[in-house]
Amino acid sequence: MGPIGALSPAPNTYKYNRYMKGDVTTPLVVNFKLLKGHVNAEEAVAPESDIILDSVKHERIYMTEKVTRIPIREGRLRGTLFIPEGEGPFPGVIDLFGVAGGLLEYRSAQLASRGVASLTLAYFAFEDLPKKMKEIDLSYFEEGVDFLLSHPKIKKSGIGAIGVSKGADIANGMGAFLPKVKAVVSVNGLGVNILCPMKYKDLVIPELLFDISKVKILGPDLLGVRDTFYDSDDYPETQLPLHKSEAKYLFLCAKEDGNYKTDFEVDKAVARMKANGKTDYEVIKYDGAGHLLEPPYAPFSLATYHRVASSAVAWGGNSKDHTEAQVDSWRRIVEFLRDI
Template sequence: MVEVTVTPRCSLADRPVRVRVRGLRPGQAVTLRARLADEQGEEFQSRAFFRASQTGEVDPGCHPALGGSYSGVWPMGLFWFLQPNTPFRRLIKRDVAGSPFLVHLEVFDGIELGSQPRERPLASCRAERWYMSRGVQRVPVREGRVRGALFLPAGAGPFPGVIDLFGGAGGLIEFRAGLLASRGFAALALAFFAYDDLPQMLAQLDLSYFEEAAEMLLRHPKVRGPGLGVVGVSKGAEVALSMATFLPQVVATVWINGTSSLHGNPLVYKDDLLIPPIPYCIERILFTELGAMDNSAIFSDPRDPAYSISAIPTQKIRGKVLFVVGEADRSFNSKLFAELAMARMPPENCRLLSYPGAGHLIEPPGSPLCSISSIRGSPRPLVWGGEAQPHAKAQEHSWQEIVRFLELHLGSVIPTKL
C-alpha cells in the first residue's frame, strides 16, 4: 500500500519537516503535490516529479526532483516553492493565533502537469504549519497612540523585547512576530499607518510614535531591558534604521531591503528634528509585460550632494545593525543603500548579508518567493524581484542569522516547542 507521511505533522512554519513516500514500485514515476488555501480561499500549489528508489521510496531530502515547481534535492521544496493559482497573490498568514496553514500532500502515479490532476491520488496526508508555538500569548495593543499586537512566549520571563515592522502597504502584519515569540522573544508587531485609528495614509514618520512603542514594550513586566531590538523590512527598515540612530533604547537592529535616506516622507521628532525626504520620481515607473509596476527606477541617486540632508545619520548609531540584502530586489537598490549606511558607521557596529538572486520580500523560510503581488494603495501589482531557488536559500540562511544576531545582542533565550 502506498503511504505518504510528513514528520512532524504539526510544526512551526519556519521549521523543517520530512516528507516520505513508501510502498511504490521500484523506479515508478510519481508526482508529489502540495496545496493549501489561504484565509481568503486562494489556493497555492507546488508539484515535483520523482522516480522511486529500488526500495519503492521517495524522500525529497535525499532524492532529486526531476522537474515541476523545482528540480534537485530540496527537503522543503514542496513548501518553499508554492505558487498561487491566481496571479499576483502573496501567501501571507493573517490570523496568526487562530489556526495554522493546512498543507495537503498527495502522491500521484506518473507525471501530473495540470492544476487539477486527472487521477485520484495514490495516497495523501495533511501537515499543519503554525505561526505561534503552544503557550505563546497574543495581546492586542491599544495603549496611548500605539497600535499593534504583542506576542509573549510561554513562561514567566522576562524575555528580550523586539519591535517588528513591515512596509509601505501599512496595516498590521503579525506572522514574523509570532515566529519570533516562538523563538523566545517578546515581539511587538507594530502598525504605523492604515490600521485601526492610525492615519490611513503615511504623511510623515513621527519618531515620537516609535519612541512611545519602545517605552511601552520595555515597561512590560515580562520584557527584559534595558535595550530592545527592531526588525524592519522595506519602509519598515527605513523606520528601524531611524530608530537605531535616534532612540537609545534600540541596541540591535535588523534592516531588510530598505533605504538609508528618507524617501517620500519626512522624519520628525517633536520640535527637535526634521529630516526632509528625497522625492520619488514617479515618472520613471516602468511596466512589465504583465502590467505590473516596476519601481526600481523611481529613486534618485542618494549620493547626489543635493540629497545629503536626507541621509539618516547612521554614524550616531551606538548599537549593532545587521543589514540583509536581496541583490535581485526590484523595489530598491538595497545593496547600495546598505553600503551607504555602513560607510558612515564603525565597522564593528554593522554586518552585511547580501544574497544574489534574492528579491525584496525576504521573510522566514516558511514563505515562498513572491516576485509580484498586489498591495493596498497601489493601482497595479508591484514587482518585488527574486529567483525561486536562490531566494529560498537566502530566506533559510538569513532567518538563522537574524535569530542568532538578536540572541547575541539582546541575551540568550529559551525557545518554546510547538
C-alpha cells in the same frame, strides 16, 4: 514558471498572499496532491479521485502553544505583543512591516516561539490610525519602546527593532534617534528616508524622491520600480544619521531586490558609518534573493500588489536562492536579537 508578463493576465491578479494576512493562532494548512498525467488548470484545482496518485498535508504553526498573545490598544499604540513561555526576562523587539499597512503578526509570533518577546506595531491603515502613510513620527515608535520596556518580563538593557522594506527604514531611524534601541535588523531597508517625511521632535527628514519616468512596464498590471529612486548622494538631507547611533546593526540585503537597489544604498550607508568611526554593524548579501525576505518556508512571492504604486510590483529574485536566503537570514535574525 513562465515569463513575468504571463503571471498577470488581468487587473487585480496579485493579492496580498495568505501567509501575510493569516491568523497566527490558526495553523496554515497546505495540501499537496500528485496527479496522474497532464491536466489543465481547472482539473488541477478540483481533481477527480481517480487521477490522484498520492497526497500529503503540510501544517505550518506560527507560534508555540504557550506563547502569550496580547492585543495592545494603549494610548496611540495599535499592535500585538507576543511573550515567550517562561518567567523571563526576555529580549524585546519592535516588529515593523512596510507599505502593506495594517497589522501583521506572523513574524512576531515566530520570534516569541524562539525566546524573543516581540511587539508588532501597526502605523497606518489599521483601525483608527491614518488610512495613508503621510508621515512617520518616530515618537509613536518611541512610545512602543517605552511600553515594551515597562513590561516585567522584558530585559531592561534595551530594545531591538526589526523591519522589512519601509519598516526597515523606520527601524533604522529608530536606531539613529532613540537611545533605548540597542539593536536593529534591517531587512532590505535603506540608510535613507523614502516615500514620506520622517520626523522626531523638531527634526524633519524629507523623503528621497523618485523618477516616475523610470518605472518599467513588465507586463499587464505589473511594474518594475528598482531604478526609480534618485541617487541619495545627491540628497544628503534624506540620509539617516546611522553613524550617530549606539545600536548595533544587521543589514540583510537581497542582491536581486526588485523594489530598489538595496545593496548599493546599504553600501553607501555603511561607508558613512565607517567614515565616522562606527563599526558595530554587519552586512549580509544574498545572490538571487528578492525583496520580500520572510521567515523560512514562507511562499516565494515574485510579485504582489503594492499599495503606493496601486499596481503589482515585481519583487525580484528566484525561488531557490530566495528560499535559501530566508533560511539563512532567519537563523541570523534570531541569534542577533537573542543577544540584546
